Amino acid sequence: MPKTLTAHHGLEIWRRALTGSVRGEGPDLTARQMALMLTVYLTPQPHTVRGLAASLNVSKPAITRAIDRLSQLDYVRRKPDEADRRSVLLQRTVRGSVFLRDFGEQIARAAKSLEG
Amino acid sequence: MPKTLTAHHGLEIWRRALTGSVRGEGPDLTARQMALMLTVYLTPQPHTVRGLAASLNVSKPAITRAIDRLSQLDYVRRKPDEADRRSVLLQRTVRGSVFLRDFGEQIARAAKSLEG
DNA sequence: GGCGATCGTTTCGTTGGCGGATCGAGGCTA
DNA sequence: TAGCCTCGATCCGCCAACGAAACGATCGCC
Numbered sequence: 001m002p003k004t005l006t007a008h009h010g011l012e013i014w015r016r017a018l019t020g021s022v023r024g025e026g027p028d029l030t031a032r033q034m035a036l037m038l039t040v041y042l043t044p045q046p047h048t049v050r051g052l053a054a055s056l057n058v059s060k061p062a063i064t065r066a067i068d069r070l071s072q073l074d075y076v077r078r079k080p081d082e083a084d085r086r087s088v089l090l091q092r093t094v095r096g097s098v099f100l101r102d103f104g105e106q107i108a109r110a111a112k113s114l115e116g
Numbered sequence: 117m118p119k120t121l122t123a124h125h126g127l128e129i130w131r132r133a134l135t136g137s138v139r140g141e142g143p144d145l146t147a148r149q150m151a152l153m154l155t156v157y158l159t160p161q162p163h164t165v166r167g168l169a170a171s172l173n174v175s176k177p178a179i180t181r182a183i184d185r186l187s188q189l190d191y192v193r194r195k196p197d198e199a200d201r202r203s204v205l206l207q208r209t210v211r212g213s214v215f216l217r218d219f220g221e222q223i224a225r226a227a228k229s230l231e232g
Numbered sequence: 233g234g235c236g237a238t239c240g241t242t243t244c245g246t247t248g249g250c251g252g253a254t255c256g257a258g259g260c261t262a
Numbered sequence: 263t264a265g266c267c268t269c270g271a272t273c274c275g276c277c278a279a280c281g282a283a284a285c286g287a288t289c290g291c292c
Contacts, residue, residue: 088269175281181279
């Protein structure tokens with residue numbers, strides 16, 4: 001359990017993790033795409049386009065496009081809502097889980113290398 | 117001083133800070149632009165285009181473009197290197213410092229709200 | 233002084249994200 | 263069943279970022 005992460009410390013962790021991500025070979029996602037990923041994987045289901053648009057304060061087409069990109073990477077999948085066929089629910093994928101797990105470990109490593 | 121920030125915890129902090137940033141009214145910087153900002157402000161001077169290109173593993177034109185964008189926001193300034201007129205050094209600005217300070221506090225807040 | 237190397241920038245064509253408007257599919261109510 | 267609403271997707275023109283190549287300016291060296 002972290003204890004009062006300071007702003008400066010947070011920035012330094014952010015720098016290391018982000019730099020690693022930029023340097024790396026992984027796909028480079030926009031801030032919105034990344035925010036969408038994190039929202040889908042870390043907040044309670046279900047996730048719809050309109051819900052995400054409201055949650056991220058972004059237009060619906062922007063969400064559709066982000067999903068296009070992420071599903072083409074197989075980081076997320078569309079699943080029609082059987083209860084309301086107008087809606088589309090987002091499903092997590094193994095590949096997306098792996099991507100986020102790796103990213104999370106990168107953050108943890110950055111934090112750890114700052115200790116002591 | 118943080119103590120063993122877990123991957124999951126790190127992701128959750130990342131989600132909250134990034135979502136806040138996406139929702140907010142600030143300029144949305146690309147991952148590269150943000151990485152450039154953090155490198156300039158958090159690592160030792162001086163910073164040159166080629167140095168940043170190597171550090172971020174990115175092409176020089178990409179760095180030039182990122183600097184164009186950031187200097188137009190007055191987050192960074194170009195200063196000719198008097199010792200080697202071919203080089204350009206990057207200077208920090210007040211506005212950039214404020215931007216990063218706010219962002220750092222957003223991270224700190226996200227971390228704090230996870231405690232306990 | 234001449235010449236190759238190195239600096240950051242510019243140009244070029246391409247790709248991809250953007251908001252706003254609009255669409256067709258589907259749901260809801262009477 | 264008719265009319266209206268809401269859903270996500272698509273179309274449109276625009277703008278920003280991309281890599282590769284070429285450029286002018288400047289340096290280091292002989």
